[in-house]
Amino acid sequence: MTTPSTADEPATAPGGGLVRLRLGIAYDGTALHGWARQPAQRTVQGDLEEALSRVLRQPVSLTVAGRTDAGVHATGQVAHGDVPRAVWAEQRPRLVRRLRGVLPPDIAVHTVEEAPRDFDARFGALxxxxxxxxxxxxxxxxxxxxxxxxxxxxxxxxxxxxxxxxxxxxxxxxxxxxxxxxxxxxxxxxxxxxxxxxxxxxxxxxxxxxxxxxxxxxxxxxxxxxxxxxxxxxxxxxxxxxxxxxxxxxxxxxxxxxxxGVDYPPDDELAARAVLTRGLRS
Incomplete structure (x- = not known):
């Protein structure tokens, strides 16, 4: 258990030509030092953000449903990130396959889909x-x-x-x-x-x-x-x-x-859920 305490991910304000993407993620955590990015250590977030930035040719920041610790695995992890709509339109048909080509074999992105603007992988989860x-x-x-x-x-x-x-x-x-x-x-x-x-x-x-x-x-x-x-x-x-x-x-x-797995409410309840969860966590 080597993952340090980190600040909560800030709420990302969609808009400005951005589209929110929801990623379905799996990984074998044996050789990984948890989800959260750490200096000089392999982490899921670090490898994923690097792969996305390489494929999309611009920086991408991810917010995750559950920050797993070193050595813990996932088959149903969820994260979100915001990218320009034009980039998403261009890469959408082949993004999952392209990520497969650049990610290490112990991390896989099995789905990438456009999410509602109010979707928050962490604070929207039920x-x-x-x-x-x-x-x-x-x-x-x-x-x-x-x-x-x-x-x-x-x-x-x-x-x-x-x-x-x-x-x-x-x-x-x-x-x-x-x-x-x-x-x-x-x-x-x-x-x-x-x-x-x-x-x-x-x-x-x-x-x-x-x-x-x-x-x-x-x-x-x-x-x-x-x-x-x-x-x-x-x-x-x-x-x-x-x-x-x-x-x-x-x-x-x-x-x-x-x-x-991670469960979420219907799309029309996402914003309210995120507000409620943020209040509980603080």
Missing amino acids: RRHYVYRLTDADSGPPPLRRADTVGWPRRLDADAMAVAAELLLGLHDFAAFCRRREGATTIRTLLTLAVTREGDLVTVRASADAFCHSMVRSLVGALTAVGEGRRPPEWPAALLTSTERSSEVPVVPPGGLTLV
């Missing part, structure tokens, strides 16, 4: 969806899934983990599960936290209006403590009374975490 994959097989992760599945050294009781997960749902202050960022709230609405087992694979699915720094990996860490029998199912929910990060909560490795 829900983010993550999946965390663990295997407690003696042989470890299958070779073809080793990048996105963590090998767990002890057998996990997925049923006990599911009971613990259910008790965490709802609107709470998740300070015990978050790495504090100056000026950022840790109050979130956890909509889904579900644990399932299929053979040796244990999958944790998490959905919320938003997640604070390190929250998903900490939630999964608390659930694994329950799954190993070291803590009772009621223990993670008991931490919700804390107002600061709990040193008792383990943080699981980043490689098992994938951002799989």
Whole structure:
């Protein structure tokens, strides 16, 4: 987890001959130092903005739905950026293919489409969806899934983990599960936290209006403590009374975490959603 705290992306004022583009993005985060651009480090934002600027022959700045940390993957990441309408008209038919030709193989842009002027990838989002994959097989992760599945050294009781997960749902202050960022709230609405087992694979699915720094990996860490029998199912929910990060909560490795989707409201509700979310975040 090496991504530093960064200021919120400013709201971009569309107009002036610009068109807002919505990008659908996937990446293998193994060799990447998170989303946010960092000096002398490979990041998703850095590689993507460089590729877009090269193809479109002008600088492009991106705002993302969820700033994933170092080592975290995505199949359903969303970002937006503004470009001149004439450039978009020229490049639209072949932009995805041209980006494929200049991006490294661990980053892909699978869709680029014109978005409404009020679309904001970050502040317009209703829900983010993550999946965390663990295997407690003696042989470890299958070779073809080793990048996105963590090998767990002890057998996990997925049923006990599911009971613990259910008790965490709802609107709470998740300070015990978050790495504090100056000026950022840790109050979130956890909509889904579900644990399932299929053979040796244990999958944790998490959905919320938003997640604070390190929250998903900490939630999964608390659930694994329950799954190993070291803590009772009621223990993670008991931490919700804390107002600061709990040193008792383990943080699981980043490689098992994938951002799989982001939900947005209908086009006519985008502006109102962005205003509401910005108010909540401040």
